Amino acid sequence: MTSIFLQAFIYLVAAVIAVPVAKRLGLGSVLGYLIAGVVIGPVIGLVGEETNTIQHFAEFGVVMMLFLVGLELEPKMLWAMRNRLMGLGGLQVGGTAAAVMGSALFFDQPWTIALTIGLIFALSSTAIVLQTFNEKGLSKTEGGQNAFSVLLFQDIAVIPMLAFIPLLALPKLIEQAQAAATTAAEHHDELSLVASLPGWAYGLVITGSIIAVVVGGHYLSRPLFRFVASSGLREIFTATALMLVIGIAALMSLVGLSPALGTFLAGVVLANSEFRHELESNIDPFKGLLLGLFFITVGAGINFSVLLNDFTIIIALTLGAMAVKALVLYGLALIFRIKGSDRWLFTLSLAQAGEFGFVLLSFSLQNHVIPADIAQPLSLVVALSMFLTPGLFILFDKVILPRFEKTSNDRETDEIDEQGTVIIAGIGRFGQIVNRLLVSNGVKTVVLDHQANQVDVVRQIGTKAYFGDATRPDLLHTAGIEHAAALVVAIDHHEHSVELVKYVKHTYPKVKIITRAFDRGHGYQLRQAGADIIESETYHSALEVGGHAMKSLGLHPFFVEQQKTTYKRVEERKSDKLYAAWKDDSEEERFDNNYRDLFIRLEEVMAEEMKKDRSDKHSRSERGWTPPPKGYTDTFDDDQPQVN
Incomplete structure (x- = not known):
């Protein structure tokens, strides 16, 4: 018991230290777990032989993750995304798998191993990419949305991959495993409901199990959750959620199917359930811990002697795999007409292997599809490609994006043929509301925005706007800033908005400057720059919501207005x-x-x-x-x- 406590303490300490540091460095939590495993395993040697045993237990985190992925896949959402999901996502997985498989065949690998390697490297890192998108504000870009569609399809594609890979098992490896299993069977009996069944009965059992999951999830789960929820005990609901996931995983194992397949199917069935969010909140902490533990064991199991012995080969394989993925992604971006910097964002963000690559690699090893001497270098290639991902985003930010912004700015600015009482800088969601209010009250406005796509969009809905950078003095002059009564600053860039306010207030002090602030600090900077009226973009809406909350609690409307x-x-x-x-x-x-x-x-x-x-x-x-x-x-x- 003492040794178990010590091992658990070592794993937790490694995660607590490494993951926050990795996130601060922009590497992401997955790489943090991998680094933690590398440190406590190959580097320091605090963990050793028990790593494989713990990894089998930690793989249940993957089962939980696929259950949560299923919960997110509402049929309506999938139907709305069908074109990009099936077209872009399907072609990416199929094209990358075929390209990598062809490369593996070129190096004289058997077709079964080559195909498995292709499937492994067809997947990208959902955890790293989505986290980076959120941190850098790229989720709403065209490149980010297309990348999300591909990642979603990849997560779904893992399920048939897990079902298909065991069919590729090598006879030689199976014979070795059967010999080992015969020895182990003398000490342990493996439970199975289909071990001695004929083929037709095996098919019936599998079909019945899937039907039981679908029908039970749709009709029986709701009365069960209502009964448990009526007790008012959160821990019992948590126990029920775990019971559901573990029970389905056990059923799938008993009939010889992948536990991940069953839990994913159950998640899809429960996606429209009123208890969906409660299930997510109860399962997610367990999923996070077990998945983190799984990645730590992957890092701890990396054989650095393999890396040192074949350093050049492994680095070449890593760069080659990323290059092949990037070429496939870039080709798809051309076919689907993803333009400009979004094309490169789509290409570079998905060019790495992903966390599911470790899952499929471990699964392939367990099912005797890939021998250990090939699996070890491949795990290093997957890990190194993920380590290089932050560098790809830096390349996009520092090299590619500035060039496209310069190209966009090289587009000739629109000829401004009118002047207005109010000049509005920025026609995003904030500027559009301001402009609509003024125009509907007969106020003449001139709208400027430096994003050509945004200008084109608002023109399609009948709003007149000019492409041009409002921070340029010549454009402000053309728009009639000397005679304007007010300037509304609604641009999204913090520093540019402050610079614009400072310039206009210094050059045209009679112009009243009205601007929005993103937060208190930004408001102070705008005030110091000379803005006349500053409104926080969340202040009034938050105050109104707070007032409605007070009224909903029974407080008198007059008292709420006073407060x-x-x-x-x-x-x-x-x-x-x-x-x-x-x-x-x-x-x-x-x-x-x-x-x-x-x-x-x-x-x-x-x-x-x-x-x-x-x-x-x-x-x-x-x-x-x-x-x-x-x-x-x-x-x-x-x-x-x-x-x-």
Whole structure:
């Protein structure tokens, strides 16, 4: 028992240290787990022979992950994405598998091994790519959305791959495994429901098992979850979720199918269940820990002597595999007309192997499809390709993207043939609302945006906009900044918005500058640059949502309006004091301890003001707001909105 505690402690310490460091360096959590395994395994030698045993247990994290993937695949969503999902994703998996298989055949590998290697390297790292997209704000780009479609198809494709790979088993390896299994069988009996069944009966059992999962998941799971949920005990619901996943995995194992196949199918069946989100929240922590443990064992099991002995070959295989994937992806980007920098984002983001590559590699080894002397170098190739992925994103950010931005800027700016009372810089989601409000009230506007795609989109819906960079003085002059009454700054780039405000306020001091701020710090910078009116993009909507929440708790609408007014008044005073403290701080550390202490004290003032009885201290604005008479809301149905 003591040794088990020590081993568990070693694995957890390695994960706790390595994963946060890897994420800070932009490497992602998966690489963090792999690095942790490498350190405690080949480097330090704290873990050893027990790694393979732990890996078998940790593979259940993969089963849970596929269950969660199934939960995300609502039929409506899949149908809406069918073109990119099946077309782009299917061609990527098939094309990459064929290209890698051809390369393996060129090196005289048997076709079964070559095909398996092709399937392994057809997959990319969902964890690394999606995390990087979120961190860099690339998820909504055309390249990011197409990459997501491919990743989703790859996750689905893992299921048939797990079912197909055992059919490629090599006879020689099977004979060796049967000999070993005969020896092991003397000490252990493996449970199976289909061991001695004829072929027709085996087919019936498999069909019946799949039907049981589908029918049971659709009709029996809901009454079960309702019964458990009625107890009000969260831990029992967690136990039920684990029971469901473990039970289906056990059933699939008993009939000789992949446990991952059964749990994935169950996840798809439950995707429309009202308990879907509760299942996700209960299973996800277990999945994360077991999957992390699986990646640690992969790292711990890497044989560095193989890397050192065949360093040149392994590096060449890694770069070659990534190059083959990149060529296939680039070709698909051309076919599907993914343009500009999005084409390169799509190509480079998916050029690596993925975490499922380790799963398929381990699965292939267990099912005697790939011999160990080939599996070890391939695991190094998969790991190294994932290690190189952050470098591909750096290449995109620093080299490729600037060139395309320069090319986009080389497009001739539109000839501005009119001048407006208000100039709007930026026609994104924020600028569109401002422009629609002004135009609908007869205010003449001139809209500028430096993103050609955005300008083309708004033109399609009848909004007049000009392609051009609003930070350029010549374009502002052409748009009539000298005679404009106001400039609305709604561009998405923090630094550019501050520079624009600073330039216009210095050159055209009579122009009123109205701008939005992304956060408090950005607002301070805009205020320092000279903006006349600054509005936080979340302030008013958050205040309204808070007010509605108070009303839903039964508080009187008049009292809610009073508290909102108090909040606004105190927030305005607080903003001035915090801005003064922010200006006094050093340039290197704007938010120092003095600022934080002041913020905390002002929050205490806010709480004190909210507690005061203000029934006889209405402001002028409040006097104009007449409280509803007693019983006013009773005259309305519950489903009608209240009048504020």
